[in-house]
Amino acid sequence: MNAIEFLKSSTLYRSSSWLKPVISGVLDDSFTSQIIDELLIKLFNLEISSTIEKAEVDPADHDPVQNPKRHIHRIATIEKIENVGLLNLSEKMTLNPGLNVFYGKNGAGKSTIYTGLCKVLGKDSKQVIPSIYGSNNNSVVEITCICNGSEQNIIWTSKESNPDTGIMLFDNQISNVIVEQDQINEFDLAHLKSEYFVYIREVLETLEEKMLFLLGRRKEDAQQIKEFLSEKVPFILTGNFTKEKVHQHVFNDGQSKELEHLQRSLDLLNREELTESIRNIDNAVIETGKILGTFGSFHDEEYTLSYTVESLTRVNKLISDYNLAKLALDGQTAHSGIVPESWISNTTWSNFISTSIEFVNSLEANEQRKFNEETCVYCHQPLESDLSKKLISLYRELQVEHSSKLRGLEDKIKAAISRLNNVLVLLDSLISTEPRIEAEFDKINKIGQKCIDSNDVKKSFEEIHEVLVSKGTLNVESIYETIKQFCEFYLELHIQLKTKSVELKSSLDQKKQKILELQKQIEPLVIGRDLMLYKHKVIEFFELNEIISVIDKRKSELSRFKRSLAQQKTKFMNEEIMKQFENLLKKEYENLEFSPPDVWRLKTSTRGDVNKRVYSLNDKKLSQIFSEGERKIHSLADFFAQSELNNYQGVYIFDDPVNSLDEDKMQYVSKRIMKLVDQGNQVFVFTHNLVFLNMLVSDPGKDKINKVTRLSSQVHIEANKAIDNIGAMKERHREINKRIQSFKQRSILDITEYELRNVYDLMSGYLEDYVEQKLLSGIISRYRPNIRMNSVDSLKGIESELIDELCELYEQTSRKGSRHSQPIGAPKPLYEELLSHFELLDLKFKY
Known part of the structure; x- marks a missing residue:
C-alpha cells in the first residue's frame, strides 16, 4: 500500500468534507492553484470582493508538485577553486561520471578540495578558510553540473551561502551525528509515494496562508466599516440587530413625515429660553x-x-x-x-x-x-x-x-x-x-x-x-x-x-417632560431612517463578520486536520517505511559482519511535526556503548540503508569513510561504494588510506585517481593519474623540466625559496616513483600492499652503485624540499645546486 492508497482509505480523508477537493486534487495529481481560489470563494461567500488577492499570496509559490527541488545528477567539471585554503585551481578539471578518487597523505590538502565542493553544493556547515599567506578573504568555487536534465553552472563565494542541493554526503562529522543524535526520517520513496504527505501539508499551508490573508483583509474592512457605523449609526453596534432584520427593514413616507413634524415641535421647545x-x-x-x-x-x-x-x-x-x-x-x-x-x-x-x-x-x-x-x-x-x-x-x-x-x-x-x-x-x-x-x-x-x-x-x-x-x-x-x-x-x-x-x-419641568416624550417618539424613527440610509453598509458589516467567523472556524478545522495528517504520516512511516529501513539496516550490519547487542532497538519518535528514528541499548544511547569502530559501522550502515531505501540517484561524497575499520570491513565499504557507481551514481572518495585506495582501484594500470600533494605554500592536484603507470613519471619529469626552464628565463634574485623547494618536492616524488616503477619493476607500490611474485626476477639487474647515487640524490632533494619533516631543519635551497641535481637526475634516473 503506497501513501496515496493509505490516505484515501483513512478516516481522515473520508471526514475531510470541505477539504476533499484540495486533498483529492493532490492525490490524483490534478491539483492547481485555482482549486484553492474556488474553494475560498465557495466557502466564504466572497461576493463583497469577488476575486482572491493573488498579488499578495500566490499558491503557485507553494505548489510542491509544480516546483520540484533541484536535483544534481552529476558534476561535470570543477571550473575553478580560488583561495580555498592553500588551493588555487585555475584550470578546468574534468570529472569522471562514475568514481572520482582523491588520494593524498594527511595534511596534503584533501580536506580543502572536499570543503570547497561541500560549500558550492550547499552544505553550509562546512568551514572554508582562505589562504593564510594572502590578504584576500574572498573564496570562490565554481562547478558545472548536470541538473534536472540540463547543464548548469553553480558558483559559491564566501560572501553568501548556496541552497542545499541534497547530495548524499558522508564524513566523520556526519558519522558522529548519526550515532549521537536521533535522525529525522527524511525518506523519499518513489514507490511508496511518501512525498504526498509533504505535498498535502504544503498545499494546506498555502490554503492557511490565504485564509489568514483573507481574515486579515476582512478584519481591516470590518474595522473601517465599524468606525463609520459608530459615527453614523452607533446603535447598530450595541443594539439587538441581525442581518435578517436589517434586510427586512423599511422606512416609508408616512414615517418620514411624522419624524419631520415631531422634529419641528422639538426644535420649537428647544428654542424657548426658560432656563435663562x-x-x-x-x-x-x-x-x-x-x-x-x-x-x-x-x-x-x-x-x-x-x-x-x-x-x-x-x-x-x-x-x-x-x-x-x-x-x-x-x-x-x-x-x-x-x-x-x-x-x-x-x-x-x-x-x-x-x-x-x-x-x-x-x-x-x-x-x-x-x-x-x-x-x-x-x-x-x-x-x-x-x-x-x-x-x-x-x-x-x-x-x-x-x-x-x-x-x-x-x-x-x-x-x-x-x-x-x-x-x-x-x-x-x-x-x-x-x-x-x-x-x-x-x-x-x-x-x-x-x-x-x-x-x-x-x-x-x-x-x-x-x-x-x-x-x-x-x-x-x-x-x-x-x-x-x-x-x-x-x-x-x-x-x-x-x-x-x-x-x-x-413650565420648565413640563417642557423637559415634553422634550423627553418627543425624543422618545423621535428616537425609533431616527433609527429607522438612519438604518434605511446606511442599510447597505450595515449589511456589509454583518456579512464581513459572518465571513470572519467562518474563516476562524475553518482555520481551526484546518489546524486540526494538519495535526491529524502528521499523525497519519507518522503511522504510515512506522508501519510501511520503517519496516523496510530496519530490514535494510540489518542487512548492512550482516555485510559488515557486525552483530549489535540483543538489547539494540530501533523505534520512532514524533515531536511536533518531526518524525525521528531513535536507536537505543536499553536506556543508553549508542554513543555511550559502541566502540569507535562500532560507531563507524553503524553510521555507514545507516547511511547506506537510507540511500538504498530512498533509491537516491545522483552525487555521493565520502571523506575518509573507513577510519577505525579493519581490512575486511574496508573491503565491503569499497564494494558498497562501487555498487553505487554501478547503479549510475557519481561517487567522490577522499582518502589517505592506501589499503582502501587499492581496494577501490581494481586495475592499477587503467583506473585513474586524483593525487593531492602539499607543496610548501600551495596544494597541488595531479588530476586523472594512473597509479602504476610510467606515464605519471614522465608527466612529473616534464613538470620539473618546465619549471627549471622558467627559472632560466628569470633573474636569480626573483626566484623565491618556496619555488625552489617546490621543485625539490617534485624531484623527490619522482625518485620515489622511479624506485617503484623502474628499480623495483612495480612488484610492490605505495598503493598496492601485495607483492607481485611473478615479477621478482626483474630485480636481478639492480646495480648497487646506482642505488648509492639514488639514495644520495634523494636525501638532497628531500632535505631541501618541504614534503618531509627535517629533524635538524631543512637547509636553504640554492639555484645552482638545483641545476646540478636536475642534471644528475636527468643523466642517471631518466624514465
Whole structure:
C-alpha cells in the first residue's frame, strides 16, 4: 500500500468534507492553484470582493508538485577553486561520471578540495578558510553540473551561502551525528509515494496562508466599516440587530413625515429660553430677599420687620437712660465744688477722667496706691493738697457707682450704630441692584415701573444714626411709616418674583417632560431612517463578520486536520517505511559482519511535526556503548540503508569513510561504494588510506585517481593519474623540466625559496616513483600492499652503485624540499645546486 492508497482509505480523508477537493486534487495529481481560489470563494461567500488577492499570496509559490527541488545528477567539471585554503585551481578539471578518487597523505590538502565542493553544493556547515599567506578573504568555487536534465553552472563565494542541493554526503562529522543524535526520517520513496504527505501539508499551508490573508483583509474592512457605523449609526453596534432584520427593514413616507413634524415641535421647545429667565428671576429673588433681610427676617415664609414702633421707641428709651446716667454722674461731680461746672457737662472731660481711672486700675496694687494717694496720674507731681486727693477719691467712687451702667448703655448705642451702618451700606448699593431687579418687572406685569425711591428710607436711617450719636430723640411715627412703606414694597415684589419663579420652573419641568416624550417618539424613527440610509453598509458589516467567523472556524478545522495528517504520516512511516529501513539496516550490519547487542532497538519518535528514528541499548544511547569502530559501522550502515531505501540517484561524497575499520570491513565499504557507481551514481572518495585506495582501484594500470600533494605554500592536484603507470613519471619529469626552464628565463634574485623547494618536492616524488616503477619493476607500490611474485626476477639487474647515487640524490632533494619533516631543519635551497641535481637526475634516473 503506497501513501496515496493509505490516505484515501483513512478516516481522515473520508471526514475531510470541505477539504476533499484540495486533498483529492493532490492525490490524483490534478491539483492547481485555482482549486484553492474556488474553494475560498465557495466557502466564504466572497461576493463583497469577488476575486482572491493573488498579488499578495500566490499558491503557485507553494505548489510542491509544480516546483520540484533541484536535483544534481552529476558534476561535470570543477571550473575553478580560488583561495580555498592553500588551493588555487585555475584550470578546468574534468570529472569522471562514475568514481572520482582523491588520494593524498594527511595534511596534503584533501580536506580543502572536499570543503570547497561541500560549500558550492550547499552544505553550509562546512568551514572554508582562505589562504593564510594572502590578504584576500574572498573564496570562490565554481562547478558545472548536470541538473534536472540540463547543464548548469553553480558558483559559491564566501560572501553568501548556496541552497542545499541534497547530495548524499558522508564524513566523520556526519558519522558522529548519526550515532549521537536521533535522525529525522527524511525518506523519499518513489514507490511508496511518501512525498504526498509533504505535498498535502504544503498545499494546506498555502490554503492557511490565504485564509489568514483573507481574515486579515476582512478584519481591516470590518474595522473601517465599524468606525463609520459608530459615527453614523452607533446603535447598530450595541443594539439587538441581525442581518435578517436589517434586510427586512423599511422606512416609508408616512414615517418620514411624522419624524419631520415631531422634529419641528422639538426644535420649537428647544428654542424657548426658560432656563435663562428662571436664573435671572431667581437672582432678583435673592436680591430682594437680601434687602428684606437687612430690615427684618423670614420665618416659615412669614416676614417680620425689625424696625417697628416698639423697637424705635426702645431706641429713644436707650438714649434717655444714657442721658439720665450721664446726668447723675455729672451732677454729683458738680456738687463737689472741685471741678468747674462747664467741664462736667463736657463729654471730652468725662471720657478723659474715666480713661484715667481705668488706667490706674490696670496697675499693680502698690502702683494704684501711689497714684491714688501720693502722685498725680497726669503730671506725675505729688498730690500736695487735700482737694486734689479728694477729686481722685470722688471720681473713683462715682466710677464704681455709675460707670458700669453707663458703659453698658454706651455699648448698646454703639451696636445700634453698627447695625445702622450696615443698613446704610446696603441702601448705597441699591443704585446697582435696582436695575437688575427692574429688568424682571415685565415678567410680573410691572412693565415700565421702577423700584421705590430709597432716598426717603435712607434719610430716616441717617436720622436714627444722628440721634444715637448726639443722644437726641427720634420721631418714631414718621420714621416707622417710611421704613414700613419701603419694606412692604420689596416684600410684595419678593413674593411676586418668587411666585413667578415657581411658575417658570414648573413650565420648565413640563417642557423637559415634553422634550423627553418627543425624543422618545423621535428616537425609533431616527433609527429607522438612519438604518434605511446606511442599510447597505450595515449589511456589509454583518456579512464581513459572518465571513470572519467562518474563516476562524475553518482555520481551526484546518489546524486540526494538519495535526491529524502528521499523525497519519507518522503511522504510515512506522508501519510501511520503517519496516523496510530496519530490514535494510540489518542487512548492512550482516555485510559488515557486525552483530549489535540483543538489547539494540530501533523505534520512532514524533515531536511536533518531526518524525525521528531513535536507536537505543536499553536506556543508553549508542554513543555511550559502541566502540569507535562500532560507531563507524553503524553510521555507514545507516547511511547506506537510507540511500538504498530512498533509491537516491545522483552525487555521493565520502571523506575518509573507513577510519577505525579493519581490512575486511574496508573491503565491503569499497564494494558498497562501487555498487553505487554501478547503479549510475557519481561517487567522490577522499582518502589517505592506501589499503582502501587499492581496494577501490581494481586495475592499477587503467583506473585513474586524483593525487593531492602539499607543496610548501600551495596544494597541488595531479588530476586523472594512473597509479602504476610510467606515464605519471614522465608527466612529473616534464613538470620539473618546465619549471627549471622558467627559472632560466628569470633573474636569480626573483626566484623565491618556496619555488625552489617546490621543485625539490617534485624531484623527490619522482625518485620515489622511479624506485617503484623502474628499480623495483612495480612488484610492490605505495598503493598496492601485495607483492607481485611473478615479477621478482626483474630485480636481478639492480646495480648497487646506482642505488648509492639514488639514495644520495634523494636525501638532497628531500632535505631541501618541504614534503618531509627535517629533524635538524631543512637547509636553504640554492639555484645552482638545483641545476646540478636536475642534471644528475636527468643523466642517471631518466624514465
